[in-house]
Structures are given as C-alpha cells and as structure tokens.
Amino acid sequence: MSQHNVAKKESKISKILEVISGSFxxxxxxxxxxGLLKAALSVLSQIGWLSNESGTYIVLSAAGNSIFYFLPVFLGITIAIKLGGNGYVGGAIGAALLTPQIVNLVDTGVESISFLGLSVNLADYSSTVFPIFIAMFVYAGLEKCLKRIIYKDIQMFINPLISLAILVPLTMLFFGPFGNLVGEGLGAIITFLSDKSGLLAGAVLGGSWTFLTIAGLHWTIIPLAIANLANGPDPIIGMAAPAVFAQIAVAIAIFFKTRDNKLKSLAASGILPGALAGTTEAIYYGILLRYRKTIVYVVVAGAIGGAINGSFGVVMNDFVLPSVLSIPAFSPISQHLVGAGAAFVLGLTFTLVLGFQGKKDDTYNIKVIKPETVSSPLKGNVIPLADVNEPLFATNTVGKGAAIKPIEGKVYAPVDGEVTTLFPTQHALGITSNNGAEILIYVGIDTVKLNGQYFNVHIKQGDQVKKGDLLLEFDRKNIEKSGFDITTSVVITNTEEYAHIDVTEEAYVSSENSLLKLAL
Known part of the structure; x- marks a missing residue:
C-alpha cells in the first residue's frame, strides 16, 4: 500500500474517531x-428507604432514565452537527425510532410490519448507539448532495422533508438491524474475552486506561460501554475503573508528601473532581505528565486493580464515570471495592515510598532557576489566560501565563532549552529552558480529541532547541472547521519558582516579541 493510501486511510479513521468523541x-x-442518580435510586430502593412503586421513585427514575432511553435523539443531534448537518433533523430521525406507534408495536410482540412491500423488522432502539451513528453518516452525505441540487430558497423545508422520508425508512429497514447486530457482536466479543480470561482483559484495560484518556481515545470505548448497557451490564468500565482510583491515590500522596504549596494546591484541585465526579484531567495533565515516574505507578496499580475486577466479573449497571460517588453503580459491589481499593492502596504506597520525582525531575528541581524572558511561540492576538474556555488554564491550576489566538499554524521555540514533554497527540509540548523555566504550550481547547490529526511535529522529546526554531505546525482552518477553538495557552508549570510572571501589554505578538517575563 502506498504512503498516500496509508495516509488517506489513517485520515478516515481519525475522522471517524473524532466524530465519535465529538458527539459524546x-x-x-x-x-x-x-447515571449517578440511577445508582442512588437503586441503593435507596435496596435498603428500603424508597419504594420503587412510590411517586417519588417514579419521578426521579424518569429523570435518571430520560437521556438513556432517548439516547438516539440526543446522539442524532450531536452527530449531525459534528458532521455538518442539521442537528434537529438528526434528532428527528432518532426520535422516529422511539415514537409511541413503533414502541407500542414492539411492546405487544409485533415482530415486523410492511413498508412499500418490504418487511421492516421491529426492535427496541432505546439506549442504542450504533444504529443512529450509521444513519447520521449517511444523512451527512445526503445533506451535502441536497445542498448542491436543491434551490437555495426552499432548502429550509425541502431538505428536511427528503431526509426524513429517506433516512427513517432506511434506518428501520437496514441501519437499525445492522447497527444492533454490530453492538451485540462487539458486546459478545468483550464478554467472551472477559469470560476466557477476565484477569488478563482487566489487566490490559486497567493498565492502559490512563494512556487512553490522556490521548482522548477513551471516547471510542465509551460508546461500546453504553451499547453494552442497552442489553445488560457492561464489563468494560468495570475493568477500567481502578485506574481512576490509582490516579486519585497518586494525587493524594503528593498532596501529603510535597512541601511545595503550589504543587499541594494543584494536587488538591485534582483530588476533589476525581473522587466526586471521576474527572481527573488536572491529575494527568498537571501531575502525571510532569512527574512521569508516577505514570508507572498508575499503570501497575490500574492493571492489578483491573485484573481483580476482571477476574471477579465486576460490571457497570448504569453509565457513570468511575468515582467514589459512583461505586453503587458497579456490581458485585464488594469485589469492585477490592479491585478499586487495591489500585488506590498501591498508587498511594508507590508514591509515598518511592517518591514522585524521577532523576530527570530531580535534576530540574536542583537546577539554579534564573530570570527568564519567554518569547511568543506563535503569531497572533494575546488573550488573558482567565478568558480561556478551559478551567485548568483559566484558573491557573496548571500555572500562570497567557493565551494567544493564532493567525498562522506554526509554533516556535520561545526559549533556548530542551523539549521535555511531547504529547502523543502532538497538540501540546513542554520545554524546559536553560534557565529552568518549564513551559507548556497547549494548542487549542480539547484538541486532544483530534488524535494528532492536523498536527505535524518537527521535533522529538529530548531535543535541544534554540529560540525561534520551528517546533510544530497545525492546520488552523481545518481544526476550526472541525469545531475546535484554537486558542493556545502558554503556561509556566513551575510558576511557584517565580515571584512575578508579567504578561506583555502588547495586543499582538509574533515570535520576535516577548510574551512573558519571569522574575525571581
């Protein structure tokens, strides 16, 4: 296969993965x-505090079930928008699968009906994922054709008319049954692997989950988990969950072990959202990638915890993000506590006993820090970091700095130093200057979900660079067309080393201009 064909194939795969992540x-x-609400209701019902026949239970159950039951509607909206179509048409196509006429026929045991002489096999499409994905990819192509051939002034109602009249029957005839078959097949494969060796499957998933989340690839696994829930419990998140507890443990250990107030604050900012909501971005971006020794701890602890959960057959009964509050959503709950607890204890012990700084990290810490002038790595308009639509940067959780709205897709070295971090998705990198400044350049917001598409790096981790060297290029227009904000954050991750970090007062900068001045 030629390099052109390989690149084309990779581009298509990246596009599909990006649509999946962007839709969810x-x-x-x-x-x-x-999911948390459903888990809480389940616990209240089991301990006898709330009858599942009471009005209170019924109302709250409706609140918890609504998005899952009507998932094809919500996904129809988000997928259509992501693919450049009309979100309301996409939602209407999803809703057609759940109209009372169809649902009542399914509930009464009717297996098929006739459409223009063709047999339509009826099925329950509530909570399904794959049928609407297939339908929306076809709809996106149809919509583009209609925009080319339908007179512009009547497209507003003619395009939806044609799309609904074509896509709803096609979905019920072909896409729906095929999508359900795909979902059931993938679920069966996962169940088979879990049954054959839950220990091995759990170890692999628990050990790799941190890398998957850092690279944004977990978005491609979440749909499989939700599809499994449409037919019963899901083992995927059950095996991955311990990795989250390992990450939280590392942050807790660093919080108690470090004497650095800034690092202590960073760790605390990651512990609470991780423990309560399962969102650990502050931990893996602010801690794991900075103190890379801790990644080994998380991988080992997550793998062992995942192996325990896999061998015990732990499953997720309602969709949740793994956290302390979501523990009731997993069963058997006692075995889940063993797996998650093992990962937590190991992550905590490794960090407390072995430390969180590797040799390279120690070198940075004992290095004499000097005042530094950080040039702008991009050409564009300066934006206060507080105005960036990403809490990790806007709240200075990762460090102080500034943001730039770039007008060209090139990133230059802002200092002389070493490339110490290069994200696998190529959208971000870290440089440690010869004067000890640790600089994170993060191109765009949520661009990790592009999985490297539209980015081209010119350096590798460990390279020595000079100020003004071209580090990476990115396709600014296509990134924006894909729905991503390209505002780039330039952050000093060892902010605590400096008494003052002053941002330029210039509204526009290029690589020849100073962006930040770091004073001791």
Whole structure:
C-alpha cells in the first residue's frame, strides 16, 4: 500500500474517531449525572428507604432514565452537527425510532410490519448507539448532495422533508438491524474475552486506561460501554475503573508528601473532581505528565486493580464515570471495592515510598532557576489566560501565563532549552529552558480529541532547541472547521519558582516579541 493510501486511510479513521468523541463530549456530563442518580435510586430502593412503586421513585427514575432511553435523539443531534448537518433533523430521525406507534408495536410482540412491500423488522432502539451513528453518516452525505441540487430558497423545508422520508425508512429497514447486530457482536466479543480470561482483559484495560484518556481515545470505548448497557451490564468500565482510583491515590500522596504549596494546591484541585465526579484531567495533565515516574505507578496499580475486577466479573449497571460517588453503580459491589481499593492502596504506597520525582525531575528541581524572558511561540492576538474556555488554564491550576489566538499554524521555540514533554497527540509540548523555566504550550481547547490529526511535529522529546526554531505546525482552518477553538495557552508549570510572571501589554505578538517575563 502506498504512503498516500496509508495516509488517506489513517485520515478516515481519525475522522471517524473524532466524530465519535465529538458527539459524546457535549452529553457526557448529563450521562454521568443521570447515571449517578440511577445508582442512588437503586441503593435507596435496596435498603428500603424508597419504594420503587412510590411517586417519588417514579419521578426521579424518569429523570435518571430520560437521556438513556432517548439516547438516539440526543446522539442524532450531536452527530449531525459534528458532521455538518442539521442537528434537529438528526434528532428527528432518532426520535422516529422511539415514537409511541413503533414502541407500542414492539411492546405487544409485533415482530415486523410492511413498508412499500418490504418487511421492516421491529426492535427496541432505546439506549442504542450504533444504529443512529450509521444513519447520521449517511444523512451527512445526503445533506451535502441536497445542498448542491436543491434551490437555495426552499432548502429550509425541502431538505428536511427528503431526509426524513429517506433516512427513517432506511434506518428501520437496514441501519437499525445492522447497527444492533454490530453492538451485540462487539458486546459478545468483550464478554467472551472477559469470560476466557477476565484477569488478563482487566489487566490490559486497567493498565492502559490512563494512556487512553490522556490521548482522548477513551471516547471510542465509551460508546461500546453504553451499547453494552442497552442489553445488560457492561464489563468494560468495570475493568477500567481502578485506574481512576490509582490516579486519585497518586494525587493524594503528593498532596501529603510535597512541601511545595503550589504543587499541594494543584494536587488538591485534582483530588476533589476525581473522587466526586471521576474527572481527573488536572491529575494527568498537571501531575502525571510532569512527574512521569508516577505514570508507572498508575499503570501497575490500574492493571492489578483491573485484573481483580476482571477476574471477579465486576460490571457497570448504569453509565457513570468511575468515582467514589459512583461505586453503587458497579456490581458485585464488594469485589469492585477490592479491585478499586487495591489500585488506590498501591498508587498511594508507590508514591509515598518511592517518591514522585524521577532523576530527570530531580535534576530540574536542583537546577539554579534564573530570570527568564519567554518569547511568543506563535503569531497572533494575546488573550488573558482567565478568558480561556478551559478551567485548568483559566484558573491557573496548571500555572500562570497567557493565551494567544493564532493567525498562522506554526509554533516556535520561545526559549533556548530542551523539549521535555511531547504529547502523543502532538497538540501540546513542554520545554524546559536553560534557565529552568518549564513551559507548556497547549494548542487549542480539547484538541486532544483530534488524535494528532492536523498536527505535524518537527521535533522529538529530548531535543535541544534554540529560540525561534520551528517546533510544530497545525492546520488552523481545518481544526476550526472541525469545531475546535484554537486558542493556545502558554503556561509556566513551575510558576511557584517565580515571584512575578508579567504578561506583555502588547495586543499582538509574533515570535520576535516577548510574551512573558519571569522574575525571581
């Protein structure tokens, strides 16, 4: 296969992965919140505090079940928008699968109906994922064709008319049954692997989950978990969950072990959202990638915890993000506590006993810090970091600095120094200057979900660079067309070493201009 064909194939795969992640991202919060509500109701019902026949239970159950039952509607909206189509048309196509006429026929045992002489096999499409994904990819292509051939002034109602009339029957005839078959097949494969060697499957998933989340690839696994829940419990998140507890443990250990107030604050900012909501971005971006020795701890602890959960057959009964509050959503709950507890204890012990700084980290810490002038790594307009639509940067959790709205897709070295971190998705990198400044350059917001698409690096980790050297290039226009904000954050991750970090007063900068001045 030629390099061109390989690149084309990789581009298509990246596009599909990016659509999947971009479609779930807008609703992942409400999915997790609804899942926690369902888990809480289950616990209250089991301990006898709330009858599942009471009005209170019924109302709260409706609140928890709504997004899962109507998932094809929500995904129809988000996928259509992500693919450049009309979100309301996408939602209407998903809703057609759940209309009372269809649902009532399914509930009464009717297996098929006739459409223009063709047999339509009826099925329960509530909570399904794959049928609507297939339908939306076809709809996106149809919508592009209609925009080319339909007179512009009547597209507003003609395009939806044609799309609904074509896509709803096709979905019920072909895409729905095929999508359900795909979902059931993938679920069966996962179940088979878990049954054959839950220990091995759990070890692999628990050990790799941290890397998957850092690279944004966990978004491609979450749909499989949700699809499993449509047919019963899901083992995937059950095996991955201990990795999250290992990450939280590392942050807790660093919080108690470090004497650095800034690092202590960073660790604390990651512990609470991780423990309560399962969101650990502050931990793996602010701690794991900075103190890379801790990644080994998380991998080992997550693998052991995942192996325990896998061997015990721990499953997730309602969709949640793994956290302390979501423990009731897993069963057997006692075995889940063993696996998650083992990962937590190991992560905590490794960090407290072995420390969190590697040789390279220690070298940075004992290095004499000197005042530094950080040039702008990009050409564009300066934006206060507080205005960036990403809490980790806007709240100075990772460090102080500034942001730039770039007008060209090139990133230059802002100092003389060494490339100490290069994200696998190529959207971000870290440089340690010869004067000891640790600089993180993070291109865009949530661009980790692009999985490296539209980015081209010119350096590798460990390279020595001079100020003004070209580090990476990115396709600014295509990134924005994909729905991502390209505002780039330039942050000093060892902010605590400096008495003052002053941002330029210039509204526009290029690589020849100073962006930050670091004073002791």
């Amino acid at each position: 991202a807008p609703i992942i919060g409400v999915l997790a919140g609804a």
